[in-house]
Every structure is written in C-alpha cells, then in structure tokens.
Amino acid sequence: MHDSITLDQLRTFIAVADEGSFSAAARKLHRVQSAVSHAMANLEGQLGVVLWDRSTRIPALTEQGRVLLGAARRVCADADALSSAAQRLAGGLDPLVSLCVDAVFPLSALVDLCVEFARVYPTVELVVHTETMAAVADRVLDGTCQLGVVGPAAAAQGLERRHLTSVRMVPVAGKTHPLAAAQQHAGRVATEQLREHVQIVLSERGGARSPEQAVLSPRTWRVVDLQTKRELLCAGLGWGNLPEHMIRDDLRAGRLVRVRPEAWGEDEHLLSLAVVHRPGLVLGPAGQWVLKRLVELCCEHVGGPDVGGPEEPR
Structure with missing residues (x-):
C-alpha cells in the first residue's frame, strides 16, 4: 500500500542516491547497512517498482528509480516546508498578509x-x-x-x-x-x-x-x-x-x-x-x-x- 510509505523511507532513498552506495548512506544516517537495505527493499515492495539494479557490486538507480527520486525529493521538501510553516505559526508569524x-x-x-x-x-x-x-x-x-x-x-x-x-x-x-x-x-x-x-x-x-x-x-x-x-x-x-x-x-x-x-x-x-x-x-x-x-x-x-x-x- 502506497499510504504506508514513510518519510524515513524516502529520506533513506535520497541518502543512498546522494551518497552513492548503501554503506555510505548508512554512515551518513548513523545506521547499519542492513537497515538501509531493508528500508529500500520495503520501499520497492510498497511501490511495486525496482529502484536499484543490484547486479553490480554497487547498486545503481534503475530508470524507474531515477524518475521516482525526483518525486521523493519533492515530497520531502514539501514535508519540510509544512514543518517549517507549523513552527512559524506556533511562534506567531503571519501565514499571510493581504493589502x-x-x-x-x-x-x-x-x-x-x-x-x-x-x-x-x-x-x-x-x-x-x-x-x-x-x-x-x-x-x-x-x-x-x-x-x-x-x-x-x-x-x-x-x-x-x-x-x-x-x-x-x-x-x-x-x-x-x-x-x-x-x-x-x-x-x-x-x-x-x-x-x-x-x-x-x-x-x-x-x-x-x-x-x-x-x-x-x-x-x-x-x-x-x-x-x-x-x-x-x-x-x-x-x-x-x-x-x-x-x-x-x-x-x-x-x-x-x-x-x-x-x-x-x-x-x-x-x-x-x-x-x-x-x-x-x-x-x-x-x-x-x-x-x-x-x-x-x-x-x-x-x-x-x-x-x-x-x-x-x-
């Protein structure tokens, strides 16, 4: 089910793409490599799409993975914007000014x-x-x-x-x-x-x-x-x-x-x-x-x- 996809999975997906490997992403996220691999496997299962070509020593993004990487970045950026807006509103900043x-x-x-x-x-x-x-x-x-x-x-x-x-x-x-x-x-x-x-x-x-x-x-x-x-x-x-x-x-x-x-x-x-x-x-x-x-x-x-x-x- 796509509804069960988490922001953590998407951020892990982005980290692997940015760092170049599962092991490098694990170091950046302060996790063990098996946790990163497990998160990617679960994400692929929920999306029904193969994100990584694992036929080489270092997994590479598939064509479908490259397309969905951009969508993952947008979702995470929107989530960050939502969090920032909530913090500003909680701090008293106007959501809108009309003149x-x-x-x-x-x-x-x-x-x-x-x-x-x-x-x-x-x-x-x-x-x-x-x-x-x-x-x-x-x-x-x-x-x-x-x-x-x-x-x-x-x-x-x-x-x-x-x-x-x-x-x-x-x-x-x-x-x-x-x-x-x-x-x-x-x-x-x-x-x-x-x-x-x-x-x-x-x-x-x-x-x-x-x-x-x-x-x-x-x-x-x-x-x-x-x-x-x-x-x-x-x-x-x-x-x-x-x-x-x-x-x-x-x-x-x-x-x-x-x-x-x-x-x-x-x-x-x-x-x-x-x-x-x-x-x-x-x-x-x-x-x-x-x-x-x-x-x-x-x-x-x-x-x-x-x-x-x-x-x-x-």
Whole structure:
C-alpha cells in the first residue's frame, strides 16, 4: 500500500542516491547497512517498482528509480516546508498578509514594498490588490484584505484609520493640447475655457459611489486606472489631475504641461492617504512590518506625512 510509505523511507532513498552506495548512506544516517537495505527493499515492495539494479557490486538507480527520486525529493521538501510553516505559526508569524491600495498610491513604493517583503519574509504569502476610491475600503470591510490604503473620498465607516501621507495632485494637459499653449500666455485658466475641453476623470468600477469632486468640465472621459489617464493626457486628448510623483519626468521632459485653473486657486493641493483596517485586527510580525514600511516608503517616494495644504480630489 502506497499510504504506508514513510518519510524515513524516502529520506533513506535520497541518502543512498546522494551518497552513492548503501554503506555510505548508512554512515551518513548513523545506521547499519542492513537497515538501509531493508528500508529500500520495503520501499520497492510498497511501490511495486525496482529502484536499484543490484547486479553490480554497487547498486545503481534503475530508470524507474531515477524518475521516482525526483518525486521523493519533492515530497520531502514539501514535508519540510509544512514543518517549517507549523513552527512559524506556533511562534506567531503571519501565514499571510493581504493589502489593498488606492490607485493613487505610488507604484514605485508598492514595488519596493513587495521586493523587500519577499526578501525579509520569504515564507509568508503576500496578496496585493489595487482599487479606486470606495472599493479599497470594501476589500477591507469584506475581509478580502487586512490592510487598505484609501484616499479622503473613500467612505471608511467602521474601519480604524491612520494618516499615512499626502499626495500632491497636479492639473495637467499634454504638450499638444490647446490648454498647454494657452497656459504659456496666461497665469490662470478661466473655468469657461476649461469647460470647452474634455476633462479626463478617475472613476470607480461599476459606477460612482464616492461624491464627485473637482470636475469643472461637462465633457468628461472616465477611466478606472491612472496609467490609462496619464497616457490619454500625454496624447493631448484632454486635461486632468495626476499625482505629482507619477508625472515628475513627464513635466521635466515637457510631455505634460501644468495647468492652473482659476477655480482652484494657487495654493498646493494635497490628497490625503490613510491606512485602514478592521477594529481589533491583530497583526503578526510580517503584518506589522508591512504597516511600518508603508509609512517609510511613502516618505521616500512621495514626501513626509502632514506636508500641509488643502486637499484636492482627482
């Protein structure tokens, strides 16, 4: 019966293959050679396959033995992983950390977080979702994710909230857009002029549930991700707000031009991001590490929290 095969038999099989002989495997395992030979004979009987060619002075693996050796290594590796995971859980290490971030969260910070997490906690599963506006809080409320990073427009009733950082939103248009040329000759752009052009707006999937904000034009194109919005703006198809950290290179290279709407004033506009989680959430070491690094990486990629200034939506 295959169910009666033991890990000890498989480890003995691997030891014989690695050491090159029954006698060498016996020395490595601190057993007598007869015990190793007996274990191999029992394993062959249970598998119904000849693993070793005993016609020579030193037994050699058969073709079937070479195939099953790989399977034996995988079984033992899985067993070792199971044992290690159980030890980590017994010691309080999280089996999994799940995170959902708003699309405004800097992608470079998210990538760095994932790279570092894989290095520091290689055995803990990390699950990452990206959503927009209220959908982030939904993923936390329904238990899909333990942690979320939300913007101010997202309703987060019933969740604990902690300020993370502030992202500066910049109204821009592509270099070929009429507003880009107009901006070069005017300090501020009147709302009447903005209303003549398409405004590209970040929207929620499945229809807007968060209050509509910062929409000055009756002509809108709606997208559900910032990269699509950026590409459309660079192509000169409209104007709209984008996170400053996302478009620094575009502004320097002249692919995008800053627009200064008369309606919004001249002061800096910030979008507050916060970490949210369900009340009473208990995080293990890996989850606590993620929470700490979120703050640190945002300071590196965006700027420190509490930068100051009024918030402007998307």
